[in-house]
Amino acid sequence: MKKLTYLAFSFFSVSMFAQEVSQEKVQTILSTLASDEMKGREIGTPENEAAANYIAKLFKENNLEYCTGSSYLVPFEYKGKTAYNVCGIKKGTNPEYLGFSGHFDHIGISKNPKDHIYNGADDDASGITTLIGIADYFKNKKPEFSMVFMAFNGEEKGMLGSRAIAANKNLDYIYDHMTALFNFEMVATESAFGKNALFMTGDEFSDLDELFNKNAENGLKIYPDPYAVQQLFYRSDNVSFVKKKIIAHSFSTVDMTKAKHYHHENDDVSVVDFTNLTKIINNLAKTLEKLTPSNFSPQYNNKVKLD
Numbered sequence: 001m002k003k004l005t006y007l008a009f010s011f012f013s014v015s016m017f018a019q020e021v022s023q024e025k026v027q028t029i030l031s032t033l034a035s036d037e038m039k040g041r042e043i044g045t046p047e048n049e050a051a052a053n054y055i056a057k058l059f060k061e062n063n064l065e066y067c068t069g070s071s072y073l074v075p076f077e078y079k080g081k082t083a084y085n086v087c088g089i090k091k092g093t094n095p096e097y098l099g100f101s102g103h104f105d106h107i108g109i110s111k112n113p114k115d116h117i118y119n120g121a122d123d124d125a126s127g128i129t130t131l132i133g134i135a136d137y138f139k140n141k142k143p144e145f146s147m148v149f150m151a152f153n154g155e156e157k158g159m160l161g162s163r164a165i166a167a168n169k170n171l172d173y174i175y176d177h178m179t180a181l182f183n184f185e186m187v188a189t190e191s192a193f194g195k196n197a198l199f200m201t202g203d204e205f206s207d208l209d210e211l212f213n214k215n216a217e218n219g220l221k222i223y224p225d226p227y228a229v230q231q232l233f234y235r236s237d238n239v240s241f242v243k244k245k246i247i248a249h250s251f252s253t254v255d256m257t258k259a260k261h262y263h264h265e266n267d268d269v270s271v272v273d274f275t276n277l278t279k280i281i282n283n284l285a286k287t288l289e290k291l292t293p294s295n296f297s298p299q300y301n302n303k304v305k306l307d
Protein backbone atom coordinates (compact mmCIF):
# COMPACT_ATOMS: atom_id res chain seq x y z
CA MET A 1 0.00 0.00 0.00
CA LYS A 2 2.76 2.33 1.01
CA LYS A 3 4.60 1.55 -2.21
CA LEU A 4 1.49 2.12 -4.30
CA THR A 5 0.85 5.49 -2.68
CA TYR A 6 4.42 6.48 -3.36
CA LEU A 7 4.13 5.42 -7.01
CA ALA A 8 0.83 7.23 -7.44
CA PHE A 9 2.29 10.33 -5.84
CA SER A 10 5.43 10.30 -7.92
CA PHE A 11 3.42 9.86 -11.12
CA PHE A 12 1.24 12.77 -10.07
CA SER A 13 4.18 15.03 -9.31
CA VAL A 14 5.93 14.10 -12.56
CA SER A 15 2.86 14.96 -14.60
CA MET A 16 2.36 18.18 -12.62
CA PHE A 17 5.95 19.11 -13.29
CA ALA A 18 5.82 18.12 -16.93
CA GLN A 19 3.48 20.98 -17.77
CA GLU A 20 6.01 23.59 -16.67
CA VAL A 21 8.21 25.18 -19.30
CA SER A 22 11.82 24.29 -18.52
CA GLN A 23 14.55 26.87 -18.16
CA GLU A 24 16.57 24.83 -20.65
CA LYS A 25 13.90 25.33 -23.30
CA VAL A 26 13.65 29.05 -22.56
CA GLN A 27 17.42 29.30 -22.91
CA THR A 28 17.49 27.37 -26.19
CA ILE A 29 14.78 29.46 -27.85
CA LEU A 30 16.10 32.84 -26.74
CA SER A 31 19.73 31.96 -27.49
CA THR A 32 18.85 30.72 -30.98
CA LEU A 33 16.99 33.93 -31.84
CA ALA A 34 19.76 36.07 -30.34
CA SER A 35 22.63 34.06 -31.86
CA ASP A 36 25.27 35.69 -34.07
CA GLU A 37 24.00 33.49 -36.96
CA MET A 38 20.75 35.51 -36.93
CA LYS A 39 22.79 38.69 -37.55
CA GLY A 40 20.38 40.95 -35.70
CA ARG A 41 17.23 39.72 -37.56
CA GLU A 42 16.73 42.89 -39.59
CA ILE A 43 13.65 42.91 -41.83
CA GLY A 44 14.52 42.26 -45.49
CA THR A 45 17.49 39.97 -44.68
CA PRO A 46 17.69 36.16 -45.06
CA GLU A 47 18.40 35.93 -41.32
CA ASN A 48 15.11 37.69 -40.57
CA GLU A 49 13.36 35.03 -42.66
CA ALA A 50 15.33 32.30 -40.86
CA ALA A 51 14.04 33.66 -37.55
CA ALA A 52 10.45 33.61 -38.89
CA ASN A 53 10.90 29.99 -39.99
CA TYR A 54 12.36 29.02 -36.61
CA ILE A 55 9.35 30.54 -34.82
CA ALA A 56 7.00 28.72 -37.24
CA LYS A 57 8.76 25.45 -36.42
CA LEU A 58 8.23 26.06 -32.69
CA PHE A 59 4.54 26.90 -33.30
CA LYS A 60 4.18 23.53 -35.02
CA GLU A 61 5.94 21.71 -32.18
CA ASN A 62 3.50 23.33 -29.79
CA ASN A 63 0.45 22.07 -31.72
CA LEU A 64 -0.75 25.47 -32.92
CA GLU A 65 -2.96 25.76 -35.99
CA TYR A 66 -2.49 28.23 -38.84
CA CYS A 67 -4.24 31.59 -38.41
CA THR A 68 -4.87 31.86 -42.13
CA GLY A 69 -3.93 30.02 -45.33
CA SER A 70 -1.60 27.05 -45.34
CA SER A 71 1.32 28.37 -43.29
CA TYR A 72 2.14 30.09 -40.01
CA LEU A 73 3.91 32.73 -42.13
CA VAL A 74 1.59 35.62 -42.97
CA PRO A 75 3.08 37.72 -45.79
CA PHE A 76 3.08 41.48 -46.20
CA GLU A 77 4.94 43.77 -48.54
CA TYR A 78 8.18 45.42 -47.46
CA LYS A 79 10.05 47.59 -50.00
CA GLY A 80 8.60 45.68 -52.95
CA LYS A 81 9.51 42.29 -51.45
CA THR A 82 7.68 39.83 -49.22
CA ALA A 83 8.27 39.83 -45.48
CA TYR A 84 6.47 37.69 -42.92
CA ASN A 85 4.72 37.92 -39.60
CA VAL A 86 4.23 34.57 -37.85
CA CYS A 87 0.80 33.61 -36.51
CA GLY A 88 -0.63 30.52 -34.83
CA ILE A 89 -3.80 29.74 -32.90
CA LYS A 90 -4.87 27.40 -30.14
CA LYS A 91 -8.59 26.76 -29.91
CA GLY A 92 -10.00 26.75 -26.41
CA THR A 93 -13.40 25.66 -25.21
CA ASN A 94 -14.63 29.24 -25.70
CA PRO A 95 -14.55 31.17 -29.01
CA GLU A 96 -13.22 34.33 -27.30
CA TYR A 97 -9.50 34.91 -27.87
CA LEU A 98 -6.61 36.15 -25.80
CA GLY A 99 -3.68 37.33 -27.91
CA PHE A 100 0.06 37.09 -27.18
CA SER A 101 2.62 38.96 -29.22
CA GLY A 102 6.12 40.34 -29.50
CA HIS A 103 8.42 41.38 -32.34
CA PHE A 104 11.09 39.08 -33.72
CA ASP A 105 12.94 41.56 -35.93
CA HIS A 106 15.80 43.68 -34.62
CA ILE A 107 18.25 46.21 -36.01
CA GLY A 108 20.82 44.04 -37.81
CA ILE A 109 24.52 44.76 -37.76
CA SER A 110 26.73 47.73 -36.86
CA LYS A 111 30.18 48.95 -37.82
CA ASN A 112 31.60 48.41 -34.32
CA PRO A 113 34.79 46.37 -34.88
CA LYS A 114 34.60 44.80 -31.39
CA ASP A 115 31.04 43.49 -31.69
CA HIS A 116 29.13 44.21 -34.87
CA ILE A 117 25.93 42.26 -34.21
CA TYR A 118 22.85 43.65 -32.55
CA ASN A 119 21.71 40.36 -31.04
CA GLY A 120 18.53 41.83 -29.56
CA ALA A 121 18.31 39.25 -26.78
CA ASP A 122 16.12 41.46 -24.62
CA ASP A 123 14.69 43.44 -27.60
CA ASP A 124 12.76 41.36 -28.36
CA ALA A 125 13.92 37.73 -28.43
CA SER A 126 12.75 37.70 -24.80
CA GLY A 127 9.20 38.67 -25.78
CA ILE A 128 9.05 36.03 -28.52
CA THR A 129 10.39 33.43 -26.08
CA THR A 130 7.62 34.41 -23.66
CA LEU A 131 4.80 33.87 -26.12
CA ILE A 132 6.32 30.58 -27.33
CA GLY A 133 6.71 29.54 -23.68
CA ILE A 134 3.00 30.16 -23.12
CA ALA A 135 2.16 28.09 -26.22
CA ASP A 136 4.44 25.36 -24.91
CA TYR A 137 2.70 25.33 -21.52
CA PHE A 138 -0.67 24.77 -23.21
CA LYS A 139 0.71 22.34 -25.81
CA ASN A 140 -1.33 19.37 -24.55
CA LYS A 141 -4.04 21.29 -22.76
CA LYS A 142 -7.40 22.72 -23.73
CA PRO A 143 -7.66 26.17 -22.14
CA GLU A 144 -10.99 27.94 -21.74
CA PHE A 145 -9.97 31.00 -23.79
CA SER A 146 -8.87 30.45 -27.37
CA MET A 147 -5.41 31.88 -27.96
CA VAL A 148 -3.62 33.59 -30.82
CA PHE A 149 0.16 33.90 -30.93
CA MET A 150 1.67 36.58 -33.16
CA ALA A 151 5.35 37.26 -33.80
CA PHE A 152 5.57 40.64 -35.51
CA ASN A 153 8.17 41.68 -38.05
CA GLY A 154 9.40 45.18 -38.87
CA GLU A 155 8.78 46.77 -35.46
CA GLU A 156 12.14 48.49 -35.60
CA LYS A 157 11.22 50.14 -38.93
CA GLY A 158 8.00 51.67 -37.62
CA MET A 159 5.83 48.78 -36.38
CA LEU A 160 5.27 47.63 -39.98
CA GLY A 161 4.42 44.01 -39.21
CA SER A 162 1.86 44.68 -36.50
CA ARG A 163 0.20 47.33 -38.68
CA ALA A 164 0.00 44.88 -41.59
CA ILE A 165 -1.37 41.94 -39.63
CA ALA A 166 -3.85 44.15 -37.74
CA ALA A 167 -5.22 45.24 -41.13
CA ASN A 168 -5.39 41.68 -42.50
CA LYS A 169 -9.08 40.92 -43.12
CA ASN A 170 -8.43 37.17 -43.05
CA LEU A 171 -7.86 37.51 -39.32
CA ASP A 172 -11.02 39.45 -38.53
CA TYR A 173 -12.58 36.20 -37.30
CA ILE A 174 -10.04 36.45 -34.45
CA TYR A 175 -10.04 40.23 -33.93
CA ASP A 176 -13.84 40.34 -33.69
CA HIS A 177 -13.60 38.00 -30.69
CA MET A 178 -10.48 39.30 -29.02
CA THR A 179 -10.83 39.92 -25.30
CA ALA A 180 -7.28 41.29 -24.90
CA LEU A 181 -3.79 41.32 -26.40
CA PHE A 182 -0.67 40.92 -24.27
CA ASN A 183 2.33 42.32 -26.17
CA PHE A 184 5.69 41.42 -24.62
CA GLU A 185 8.51 43.88 -25.18
CA MET A 186 11.84 43.46 -23.38
CA VAL A 187 11.17 41.04 -20.52
CA ALA A 188 14.67 39.60 -20.03
CA THR A 189 15.79 41.50 -16.94
CA GLU A 190 14.65 42.07 -13.39
CA SER A 191 12.16 44.93 -13.19
CA ALA A 192 12.40 48.05 -11.01
CA PHE A 193 9.76 46.26 -8.88
CA GLY A 194 11.97 43.20 -8.40
CA LYS A 195 11.67 39.67 -9.76
CA ASN A 196 8.47 37.92 -10.82
CA ALA A 197 7.03 41.27 -11.89
CA LEU A 198 6.21 43.11 -15.10
CA PHE A 199 4.90 46.57 -15.79
CA MET A 200 2.08 47.32 -18.17
CA THR A 201 2.00 50.33 -20.50
CA GLY A 202 -1.20 52.35 -20.46
CA ASP A 203 -2.25 50.85 -17.12
CA GLU A 204 -4.39 53.95 -16.50
CA PHE A 205 -6.49 53.18 -19.60
CA SER A 206 -8.01 49.82 -18.67
CA ASP A 207 -8.66 47.46 -15.78
CA LEU A 208 -6.67 44.60 -17.35
CA ASP A 209 -3.93 44.73 -14.71
CA GLU A 210 -6.39 44.72 -11.79
CA LEU A 211 -8.30 41.74 -13.23
CA PHE A 212 -5.10 39.87 -14.00
CA ASN A 213 -3.59 40.51 -10.56
CA LYS A 214 -6.76 39.23 -8.86
CA ASN A 215 -6.07 35.85 -10.47
CA ALA A 216 -2.26 35.95 -10.47
CA GLU A 217 -0.45 32.76 -9.49
CA ASN A 218 2.67 32.38 -7.32
CA GLY A 219 3.12 36.05 -6.51
CA LEU A 220 3.41 37.25 -10.11
CA LYS A 221 2.40 40.90 -10.27
CA ILE A 222 1.70 43.46 -12.99
CA TYR A 223 2.67 46.99 -11.96
CA PRO A 224 1.74 50.36 -13.44
CA ASP A 225 4.11 51.80 -16.05
CA PRO A 226 6.80 53.78 -14.19
CA TYR A 227 7.76 55.49 -17.46
CA ALA A 228 4.24 56.57 -18.43
CA VAL A 229 5.53 60.01 -19.46
CA GLN A 230 7.24 58.28 -22.41
CA GLN A 231 3.81 57.18 -23.73
CA LEU A 232 5.07 53.68 -24.63
CA PHE A 233 1.45 52.57 -24.85
CA TYR A 234 1.12 54.57 -28.07
CA ARG A 235 4.63 53.74 -29.32
CA SER A 236 4.69 49.91 -29.24
CA ASP A 237 3.11 47.22 -31.41
CA ASN A 238 0.04 47.02 -29.17
CA VAL A 239 -1.13 50.34 -30.62
CA SER A 240 -2.01 48.72 -33.97
CA PHE A 241 -4.71 46.86 -32.03
CA VAL A 242 -5.69 49.76 -29.78
CA LYS A 243 -6.78 51.48 -32.99
CA LYS A 244 -9.10 48.52 -33.61
CA LYS A 245 -10.57 49.17 -30.14
CA ILE A 246 -9.10 45.92 -28.85
CA ILE A 247 -7.76 45.96 -25.29
CA ALA A 248 -4.03 45.79 -26.03
CA HIS A 249 -1.14 46.65 -23.74
CA SER A 250 2.60 46.07 -23.75
CA PHE A 251 4.31 44.28 -20.88
CA SER A 252 7.94 44.76 -19.99
CA THR A 253 10.50 44.36 -17.24
CA VAL A 254 13.09 46.84 -18.47
CA ASP A 255 14.46 49.12 -15.76
CA MET A 256 15.14 52.30 -17.70
CA THR A 257 17.16 53.82 -14.87
CA LYS A 258 19.71 50.97 -15.14
CA ALA A 259 19.50 49.38 -18.59
CA LYS A 260 22.46 50.22 -20.82
CA HIS A 261 21.74 47.74 -23.60
CA TYR A 262 18.76 49.24 -25.43
CA HIS A 263 19.70 49.25 -29.14
CA HIS A 264 23.32 48.50 -28.32
CA GLU A 265 25.50 45.61 -29.43
CA ASN A 266 25.65 44.39 -25.82
CA ASP A 267 21.94 43.42 -25.82
CA ASP A 268 22.98 39.77 -25.91
CA VAL A 269 22.22 36.69 -23.80
CA SER A 270 24.50 37.91 -21.00
CA VAL A 271 21.84 40.48 -19.99
CA VAL A 272 19.14 37.80 -19.63
CA ASP A 273 17.99 36.59 -16.21
CA PHE A 274 16.82 33.16 -17.37
CA THR A 275 15.64 32.04 -13.92
CA ASN A 276 13.38 35.05 -13.58
CA LEU A 277 12.15 34.84 -17.18
CA THR A 278 11.27 31.14 -16.83
CA LYS A 279 9.41 31.88 -13.62
CA ILE A 280 7.48 34.73 -15.23
CA ILE A 281 6.52 32.56 -18.23
CA ASN A 282 5.24 29.72 -16.04
CA ASN A 283 3.38 32.05 -13.70
CA LEU A 284 1.80 33.89 -16.63
CA ALA A 285 0.67 30.58 -18.08
CA LYS A 286 -0.72 29.31 -14.77
CA THR A 287 -2.63 32.55 -14.33
CA LEU A 288 -3.94 32.44 -17.91
CA GLU A 289 -5.17 28.91 -17.24
CA LYS A 290 -7.56 30.34 -14.62
CA LEU A 291 -8.95 33.13 -16.79
CA THR A 292 -12.39 32.84 -18.35
CA PRO A 293 -14.64 35.30 -20.18
CA SER A 294 -16.60 35.69 -16.94
CA ASN A 295 -13.66 36.58 -14.64
CA PHE A 296 -11.59 38.36 -17.28
CA SER A 297 -13.33 40.90 -19.47
CA PRO A 298 -11.14 44.02 -19.35
CA GLN A 299 -12.53 47.33 -20.61
CA TYR A 300 -11.06 50.67 -21.60
CA ASN A 301 -12.08 53.78 -19.72
CA ASN A 302 -12.61 57.16 -21.37
CA LYS A 303 -8.99 58.31 -20.88
CA VAL A 304 -7.68 56.23 -23.77
CA LYS A 305 -7.27 57.72 -27.26
CA LEU A 306 -8.48 55.06 -29.68
CA ASP A 307 -7.41 56.76 -32.92
Ligand SMILES: [Zn+2]
Nearest residue numbers: 103123124185
Ligand atom coordinates in the same frame (compact mmCIF):
# COMPACT_ATOMS: atom_id res chain seq x y z
ZN1 LIG B 1 11.51 46.15 -29.18
